[in-house]
Amino acid sequence: MPSPETTRRRSRRRATLIAIVLAVCSTLLVGGVATAADDYTQSAASLNATQAQISFTPTTSALYVDVHYTVTGQGQQNVRMTLSSGTWRTTVSGLSTGTVVDYWFTYEKSGPQYDTPHFSYTHGGSTTTAVATPTFSPAGGQYSSAQTVTISTTTSGATIRYTVDGSTPTASSTLYSGPISVPSSRTVNAIGIKSGLTNSTVAGATYTIGSTPASCPTQSDVPNFGPNTRIFDPSMSSATIQAQLDADFNAQKDTLTAQMANRRVAHLFKPGAYSVHDDVGYYTSVAGLGQNPGDVVINGAITVDAFNASDQGVALQNFWRSAENMAVNPVGGSDRWAVAQAAPFRRMDIRGNLQLYPASYGFASGGYIADTKVSGETASISQQQWYTRDSNLGSWAGGVWNMVFSGTTGAPATTFPNPPETTLGTTPVSRDVPYLYIDGAGKYRVFTPSLRTNASGASWANGSTPGTSIPMSQFYVVKAGDTASSINSALSSGCNLFFTPGVYHLNQTLNVTKANTVVLGIGYPTLIPDNGVNAMQVADVDGVRLKGLLFDAGTTNSAALLTVGPSGSAASHAANPTTLQDVFFRIGGSIAGHATTSLVVNSNNTIIDHIWAWRADHGNAGTWGWTQATGDTGLLVNGNNVLASGLFVEHYQKSQVIWNGQGGKTIFFQNEMPYDVPNQASWNRPSGRNGYPAYKVGDNVTSHEAWGLGSYNFFNVNPSVSAYNAFEVPNNANVRFHSLCTVSLNYQGVITHVINDTGAVTPPGTVPVNVVSYP
Numbered sequence: 001m002p003s004p005e006t007t008r009r010r011s012r013r014r015a016t017l018i019a020i021v022l023a024v025c026s027t028l029l030v031g032g033v034a035t036a037a038d039d040y041t042q043s044a045a046s047l048n049a050t051q052a053q054i055s056f057t058p059t060t061s062a063l064y065v066d067v068h069y070t071v072t073g074q075g076q077q078n079v080r081m082t083l084s085s086g087t088w089r090t091t092v093s094g095l096s097t098g099t100v101v102d103y104w105f106t107y108e109k110s111g112p113q114y115d116t117p118h119f120s121y122t123h124g125g126s127t128t129t130a131v132a133t134p135t136f137s138p139a140g141g142q143y144s145s146a147q148t149v150t151i152s153t154t155t156s157g158a159t160i161r162y163t164v165d166g167s168t169p170t171a172s173s174t175l176y177s178g179p180i181s182v183p184s185s186r187t188v189n190a191i192g193i194k195s196g197l198t199n200s201t202v203a204g205a206t207y208t209i210g211s212t213p214a215s216c217p218t219q220s221d222v223p224n225f226g227p228n229t230r231i232f233d234p235s236m237s238s239a240t241i242q243a244q245l246d247a248d249f250n251a252q253k254d255t256l257t258a259q260m261a262n263r264r265v266a267h268l269f270k271p272g273a274y275s276v277h278d279d280v281g282y283y284t285s286v287a288g289l290g291q292n293p294g295d296v297v298i299n300g301a302i303t304v305d306a307f308n309a310s311d312q313g314v315a316l317q318n319f320w321r322s323a324e325n326m327a328v329n330p331v332g333g334s335d336r337w338a339v340a341q342a343a344p345f346r347r348m349d350i351r352g353n354l355q356l357y358p359a360s361y362g363f364a365s366g367g368y369i370a371d372t373k374v375s376g377e378t379a380s381i382s383q384q385q386w387y388t389r390d391s392n393l394g395s396w397a398g399g400v401w402n403m404v405f406s407g408t409t410g411a412p413a414t415t416f417p418n419p420p421e422t423t424l425g426t427t428p429v430s431r432d433v434p435y436l437y438i439d440g441a442g443k444y445r446v447f448t449p450s451l452r453t454n455a456s457g458a459s460w461a462n463g464s465t466p467g468t469s470i471p472m473s474q475f476y477v478v479k480a481g482d483t484a485s486s487i488n489s490a491l492s493s494g495c496n497l498f499f500t501p502g503v504y505h506l507n508q509t510l511n512v513t514k515a516n517t518v519v520l521g522i523g524y525p526t527l528i529p530d531n532g533v534n535a536m537q538v539a540d541v542d543g544v545r546l547k548g549l550l551f552d553a554g555t556t557n558s559a560a561l562l563t564v565g566p567s568g569s570a571a572s573h574a575a576n577p578t579t580l581q582d583v584f585f586r587i588g589g590s591i592a593g594h595a596t597t598s599l600v601v602n603s604n605n606t607i608i609d610h611i612w613a614w615r616a617d618h619g620n621a622g623t624w625g626w627t628q629a630t631g632d633t634g635l636l637v638n639g640n641n642v643l644a645s646g647l648f649v650e651h652y653q654k655s656q657v658i659w660n661g662q663g664g665k666t667i668f669f670q671n672e673m674p675y676d677v678p679n680q681a682s683w684n685r686p687s688g689r690n691g692y693p694a695y696k697v698g699d700n701v702t703s704h705e706a707w708g709l710g711s712y713n714f715f716n717v718n719p720s721v722s723a724y725n726a727f728e729v730p731n732n733a734n735v736r737f738h739s740l741c742t743v744s745l746n747y748q749g750v751i752t753h754v755i756n757d758t759g760a761v762t763p764p765g766t767v768p769v770n771v772v773s774y775p
Contacts, residue, residue, distance in 0.1 A: 039456040044121035069103035097124035131192035131200040140205030158194040187571040204572025214494030221443040226479035228501035234272025252281025264501030266523035283524040288326035293349040313360030357381035387668035404668040404708030417770035422739040426454040499525035515541040521548035532556040540565040543576040553593025565603030577605040588629025589619030610646035660698035669709040691723030715749030727755035
């Protein structure tokens with residue numbers, strides 16, 4: 001029988017399918033000059049008594065930049081700027097003290113051109129650009145002896161204030177006047193200050209002194225990746241490769257039999273060209289082993305078309321599969337990736353069109369794209385929601401409730417709610433995923449991309465992704481037979497971890513304690529804590545990277561499945577944050593799991609880049625239900641300046657997300673409240689108010705911002721249940737929400753307000769209630 005999720009989503013969407021198609025057919029194509037948001041830096045500065053220099057530095061290389069300016073209201077001048085070392089410059093002459101220059105720019109980016117807002121410069125005064133963020137030498141890390149640390153900023157004339165106790169520096173903190181001694185372990189934070197300029201972003205570095213860094217016992221550079229990893233070579237015949245791909249897909253495709261099974265598999269393609277069609281089933285990762293996407297070319301397709309009889313042409317349960325780091329020349333001109341949650345599409349070069357909807361135009365509930373180029377049209381059509389980050393699209397078409405873009409060229413302008421599209425010109429901070437590749441000598445390595453700020457476009461759009469490479473000799477390869485003890489031993493000896501496809505039971509917590517540790521998984525390796533332990537804990541250190549893991553709650557309750565930083569973590573990690581990418585959580589569905597909170601983030605500056613935290617609403621018999629699978633909260637954030645880009649959290653029994661840290665940001669949130677609430681009394685807050693908000697910002701938070709959020713209810717066990725609101729936040733001018741919606745799916749219960757007391761009650765007809773901005 002179809003699962004409850006399949007049944008309810010089919011019925012609620014059939015009523016709107018005609019409207020969706022009509023909306024897609026009426027998509028407007030807009031040409032000409034558009035406005036892009038801050039994917040550049042600019043400044044104006046005095047050269048001498050009569051001249052000033054205007055500078056413009058684009059994040060993405062531009063073919064040309066024109067500056068337009070007027071001097072104290074006189075006629076407009078239009079000048080093609082001169083490029084030098086990545087910055088475009090023009091000198092304006094004939095100025096005197098007090099002369100006002102009004103200026104703005106037109107610049108090219110990946111084909112289209114964009115206009116900026118106007119800026120003002122007063123000669124003899126200064127502009128309001130920010131001081132460059134301070135940097136540390138040597139960088140934070142683990143050292144055997146005391147270090148002498150130099151702090152610098154590239155902004156001429158700026159002073160630096162710093163602290164050594166992990167606190168945030170201010171204008172009254174200690175003035176930096178020369179190299180400082182760091183004799184013992186501590187965190188140094190610094191801020192740049194200059195009169196007339198905005199203070200810099202706070203930078204920090206953590207130094208661990210007095211112990212010799214552990215060194216990973218040398219591992220093989222050509223390791224055994226275990227029986228569930230397929231490695232294909234272009235010298236193999238297409239027929240041989242296709243036979244293996246088909247066999248894996250047939251074993252992994254069926255929604256009823258494979259969705260909650262324990263089989264895991266990875267398809268890895270060495271550099272070269274292949275004429276194959278790889279259908280990607282449950283718990284399957286497909287990836288190229290080149291350093292850049294174009295090193296592996298698939299002349300055929302990478303898709304997920306199962307055509308299971310039980311699905312009837314919909315893609316609502318196409319979970320837990322991924323495609324990464326390949327170029328595709330699609331047969332027929334279009335590739336199709338019709339998925340729902342936990343199905344990332346990263347570092348892909350689609351040389352044609354990309355279809356995000358099923359072949360039958362059925363319903364879909366995805367999804368996530370990052371660091372990808374699509375030369376043609378990307379069409380969502382029947383997709384309920386989608387998030388695209390740091391990518392290049394030829395064009396975009398369609399969308400139902402919540403389409404969100406950041407740092408994506410070719411994305412539509414913000415038109416929420418009609419069409420329901422929200423676009424940020426850049427992503428505030430991002431870092432592409434670590435990934436496996438094979439070098440020219442046939443040895444395996446893991447590439448770790450650099451941190452990006454105000455990013456726009458794929459990291460490899462204009463050449464290789466910036467970053468560093470780690471040999472596999474520094475990775476412990478985890479495969480069948482490994483235990484929590486053997487994995488912890490590898491971590492404590494200084495090894496990174498590479499999880500191969502499999503299911504791993506843990507009788508003790510995995511402890512990631514060393515800065516810059518990489519924990520990378522392929523083929524959805526699944527970590528199950530036994531006996532109520534927490535599955536994994538990450539120390540409050542710089543630069544840990546977790547990618548490609550599925551945490552599955554055990555049958556004895558865990559306080560948390562993954563914790564980043566201990567309670568009370570105070571160090572700044574702005575210069576080198578911990579990143580969680582394609583890290584997924586499940587309570588129930590496969591086994592009757594229990595965990596109070598799935599993910600707890602205590603460390604500052606953590607980047608949460610694509611997670612799906614899911615308490616099961618269907619699955620194997622006896623593994624899901626109000627008492628069979630229990631979990632209060634999907635995500636709890638206590639750290640400051642944490643960013644979530646691509647946040648999917650569903651069905652938890654209290655608030656889905658609780659955000660207590662200051663300065664948090666969320667770009668895209670997708671949520672469904674718990675279906676299985678038995679009665680109102682069992683789901684009221686301690687105050688007596690009906691239900692729990694899906695996204696709760698702590699009462700003491702004074703700064704938080706979020707874009708593109710949707711919360712839906714489907715109280716199918718008891719449709720008389722209601723939630724007072726979906727989003728609850730303190731009323732503060734610096735707590736700002738943009739593009740929010742609520743929906744009652746098939747009118748099974750209601751949400752009374754969207755955010756706080758704002759927004760109408762959800763109506764019948766599976767119709768969204770929208771709030772453009774709050775407050």
